[in-house]
Amino acid sequence: MTTTQTSRPEAVFVLLLLQSIFWMVAGLSALPFxxxxxxxxxxxxxxxxxxxxxxxxxxxxxxxxxxxxxRTALSLEILCVVGSVLVLLLPIGANRGPVALLVNVxxxxxxxxxxxxxxxxxxxxxxxx
Amino acid sequence: MYSINPEHAVGVVGGLLxxxxxxxxxxxxxxxxxxxxTVRAASVLMAVSGGVHLALIPHHLASEPLTSLxxxxxxxxxxxxxxxxxxxxxxxxxxxxxxxxxxxxxVYVAIGFEGPDQVGLxxxxxxxxxxxxxxxxxxxxxxxxxxxxxxxxxxVAMPLLIVITGATVWIVDLARPDARHVHAGALLQxxxxxxxxxxxxxxxxxxxxxxxxxxxxxxxxAAYSAGYRPGGSSTLPSTHWMNQRxxxxxxxxxxxxxxxxxxxxxxxxxxxxxxxxxxxGLNQFGPDPGGPLTAWHQHENIxxxxxGFEFSLMTPFATCPIGAIDISASPMLHVxxxxxxxxxxxAVDIDPSVVTAVDRT
Numbered sequence: 001m002t003t004t005q006t007s008r009p010e011a012v013f014v015l016l017l018l019q020s021i022f023w024m025v026a027g028l029s030a031l032p033f034x035x036x037x038x039x040x041x042x043x044x045x046x047x048x049x050x051x052x053x054x055x056x057x058x059x060x061x062x063x064x065x066x067x068x069x070x071r072t073a074l075s076l077e078i079l080c081v082v083g084s085v086l087v088l089l090l091p092i093g094a095n096r097g098p099v100a101l102l103v104n105v106x107x108x109x110x111x112x113x114x115x116x117x118x119x120x121x122x123x124x125x126x127x128x129x
Numbered sequence: 130m131y132s133i134n135p136e137h138a139v140g141v142v143g144g145l146l147x148x149x150x151x152x153x154x155x156x157x158x159x160x161x162x163x164x165x166x167t168v169r170a171a172s173v174l175m176a177v178s179g180g181v182h183l184a185l186i187p188h189h190l191a192s193e194p195l196t197s198l199x200x201x202x203x204x205x206x207x208x209x210x211x212x213x214x215x216x217x218x219x220x221x222x223x224x225x226x227x228x229x230x231x232x233x234x235x236v237y238v239a240i241g242f243e244g245p246d247q248v249g250l251x252x253x254x255x256x257x258x259x260x261x262x263x264x265x266x267x268x269x270x271x272x273x274x275x276x277x278x279x280x281x282x283x284x285v286a287m288p289l290l291i292v293i294t295g296a297t298v299w300i301v302d303l304a305r306p307d308a309r310h311v312h313a314g315a316l317l318q319x320x321x322x323x324x325x326x327x328x329x330x331x332x333x334x335x336x337x338x339x340x341x342x343x344x345x346x347x348x349x350x351a352a353y354s355a356g357y358r359p360g361g362s363s364t365l366p367s368t369h370w371m372n373q374r375x376x377x378x379x380x381x382x383x384x385x386x387x388x389x390x391x392x393x394x395x396x397x398x399x400x401x402x403x404x405x406x407x408x409x410g411l412n413q414f415g416p417d418p419g420g421p422l423t424a425w426h427q428h429e430n431i432x433x434x435x436x437g438f439e440f441s442l443m444t445p446f447a448t449c450p451i452g453a454i455d456i457s458a459s460p461m462l463h464v465x466x467x468x469x470x471x472x473x474x475x476a477v478d479i480d481p482s483v484v485t486a487v488d489r490t
Contacts, residue, residue: 005269007165014167014261014287018254021291026448030432033441037365040437044450051451093411093457095131095430098141098251100447100455 008114009062015111016059022103023052067124070115077108130245130302130445131430136188137248140181147180151211160215165267172211174259179207181252203230220263224282227260231290235297245298250445253294261287298445315477318414318424332419336474339404339464342384349399352390361438363394366484367402379409382416395488402479403465414460423475425460
């Protein structure tokens, strides 16, 4: 079980896979409403499913130590944290339960923390192969 | 599913306490630096789950001794495995325990032994994350690593457990809502159970006054002239038309100035179904002259998108489709001026068959 290498990319892969599944569920959840006549929900559902796919692919990129994947993951998660904090702070009655905090704040923050820093950046190659 | 069962709140405290203790104590483990970070993280998360299970024992002890015993076994097993991360069979044991625990929770929820709440869901998320971290192969591992088996288990178990958990919790929550939670995340105002004769009279008065007051709006042009605007797609069976001036003014249950009107979108144009009173602030339920007959409701955890002013429901994992955000709508009370046999004149919703019938006439 011992290893000499860091396992941060593998941990990030697990978290991105989880996030990808959450967005997949969110995308699927929009579709019944689209069937009920809310036509814009089709677009939102499809965009969510595509984002879920993108996050999954970024997860594999991070696993393979690709620089583009690290950058994409960091950008995406920073965007997520900013958006989630805004939604949580605005008086619009958003859910502030443990699940919302884990999924929308703790998970992106953990990904950012795991990918941040010069030592972690050095693990990621420039090449696309 | 969107709130914490007060009896389970102690589980959050137990989990946070276990997190702190694990982060401090596991560093002194002689094998801490020898294992990958993913294993260390999985151990900490299993300690958290153990802490949650152990903290829930006292509450369940009197009423559900078997559940308490299972919590004890589960908690002890999690904490033991959190410490034994250098054991040869640790991954298999951890994966088996984590998968069994998640599935057992779902069985409990499905058969009604446990109501789905935020503590239960959050704990399952922690456990699925721990499962992924325990299984994910890491570069540079030495010895027999069984990488193929671990990838296969990870790739199947994690998505499947999340989807099954979400589906079970959602179906159970929609199929067996508690007394104050009706469909579409609507939270009912707390009232007495049976209406008194005075409350019946008051409800009848409110109905008669409202019906008479909104009579001119049978012609939707009159509503439009008065400032009401459709707040959603006309492809839906019905649409709420809102009067922003009345919303901003904050009139409270004024039959002559209801904040909204509901129209059926029929083939021959909008047909008036009823009025909607709405309070200005969240969690501020309005006056309730008819007791249980005129209970207000507040929609919580709905995903709202400005694209077409459409709504969907937030998932059990607190996510909305991209382009929609989680909001709650301030308390409202409908007064249906058409016959609504299933729910009555103040029901949360109008019977869809009534709207269909209106469309046919």
